Amino acid sequence: MMTELSLNVLDVAQNSVKARASLIEITVESDFDKDLMRIVIADNGCGMDEQQLNAVCDPFYTTRTTRKVGLGVSFFKLAAESAGGEFSITSEKGVGTTVTATFQISNIDRMPLGDMTGTMHALITLNTDIDFVYNYRVDDRSFTLDTRELREILEGVPFDVPEVSSYIKEYLSQNKSEADGGRIL
Amino acid sequence: MKSLEELKAIREKMQGKVGFRKEDADSIRVVVGMATCGIAAGARPVLNAFVDGVAEAGLGDKIVVTQTGCIGLCQYEPIVEITEPGKDKVTYVKMTPDKAKEVIEKHLKNGQVVAEYTSVK
Numbered sequence: 001m002m003t004e005l006s007l008n009v010l011d012v013a014q015n016s017v018k019a020r021a022s023l024i025e026i027t028v029e030s031d032f033d034k035d036l037m038r039i040v041i042a043d044n045g046c047g048m049d050e051q052q053l054n055a056v057c058d059p060f061y062t063t064r065t066t067r068k069v070g071l072g073v074s075f076f077k078l079a080a081e082s083a084g085g086e087f088s089i090t091s092e093k094g095v096g097t098t099v100t101a102t103f104q105i106s107n108i109d110r111m112p113l114g115d116m117t118g119t120m121h122a123l124i125t126l127n128t129d130i131d132f133v134y135n136y137r138v139d140d141r142s143f144t145l146d147t148r149e150l151r152e153i154l155e156g157v158p159f160d161v162p163e164v165s166s167y168i169k170e171y172l173s174q175n176k177s178e179a180d181g182g183r184i185l
Numbered sequence: 186m187k188s189l190e191e192l193k194a195i196r197e198k199m200q201g202k203v204g205f206r207k208e209d210a211d212s213i214r215v216v217v218g219m220a221t222c223g224i225a226a227g228a229r230p231v232l233n234a235f236v237d238g239v240a241e242a243g244l245g246d247k248i249v250v251t252q253t254g255c256i257g258l259c260q261y262e263p264i265v266e267i268t269e270p271g272k273d274k275v276t277y278v279k280m281t282p283d284k285a286k287e288v289i290e291k292h293l294k295n296g297q298v299v300a301e302y303t304s305v306k
Contacts, residue, residue: 001223014254051247064220066257074223118229125236126219126252153192157199162240167195172186 001075004114005039005103008076009123012041012099015072017127018043019097024123027135028116030185031104037085037103037113039185044096047136050175053091076101083110105185113185117172124168128159136179145176192304211270213248213293215239218256218264226262227281234285235265250294261304267292295299 002008009026021043030037034185048056055061062070074101077087084104091097096098103183119136124147134145147159150168157164217232219221235250258264261278265285268274275298277288284302291297 007229010219010229011221014219018254049195064255065257066255067222070221075221075225118233122219122232122252126232148218149189150192153189154196155200157196159200162245163195163199163226164192165236165240167192171187 003111005079005111006114006116006119008072008079008101009041009116010041010119011109012070012076013043013123015117016045016097017045017123018040019043019047021045021096021130023131023133025133025135026120026123027074027137028113029083029135029137030139030180032105032139035105038100038111039103040098040100042096042098047095047097048091049093053089056089057087073099079103079111083107085110102180117169117176119167119169120168120172125160126167136176138180138183139181141181143179145172145175189293192214194215213270214266214268215248215250216253216266216268217250217262218254218262218266219252222255223257223262223264226259228263228277231263231265231280231285235268235289236283238286238289240288245292258304276304277304 003012013024013026022120023044025042027038027040038042056073059071059074062068064070080087080103081173082102084107085102087101089099116136120132124132131147131151135144150159154164159165161170193213217228217235218288219228219232222239232250232252239245239250263280263282265277268273268278277299278286280302282286288299288302291299
């Protein structure tokens, strides 16, 4: 099991990386009125056929060869379903895959969201050839980080040089606090 | 809200420097296992410790911190492999951010392998 939802996001997004996506969109939305948190990870990677899609939530299904279990998607599904939420995954071969998980915010079994800034920062700086769109919303306050915009401004300066890497981390963490007012989700 | 203007200033500063570090044959590679097993065992804080530590030490032009998937030793995660041209690969097991700091200080800065954190070959 993971200890924070942000770790599930990091893990499931690695599947998008392995699916050779060029664009990965990650959305985290919290509506306190509806007591609902929604996390979406959508990519334009290679996608899965129907047989793979049916097997993907089975912890004993994996395409890897280093071990015989594949727990990433199963953990995320379990996290949602044990917190009064729902889990779905849709995919089309050659088009991409979208993973959606919802959570009842007040549910005592909901894991904390945790360090989403750390997750996004790791994804962006470790996969500098992939573009990420990150949407973070709490009620009516939100922000979006689109690495395509950063790429345009940077004119070839890579995301993983220390100055740019720390800018991205600060950008994520400051805008996050402004959107959620420092509230721990 | 942090603005994108600041990023322009960084770009201008960086563009003055000739040639960005590109990973080359002389680079030292620090590879953190970031599959489900690694992440569940705490690989993200270890990765952050290496990224921040390498930047603070000003070693960013010599050392590349990167990730890999599962190498099949899940019970020893977080695993960090350090490869240096002309030397044997060193595999550190059950890493923590504190151990990472020690590895940066002793191994990456001074070339001394921290034997007590390595696996048995």
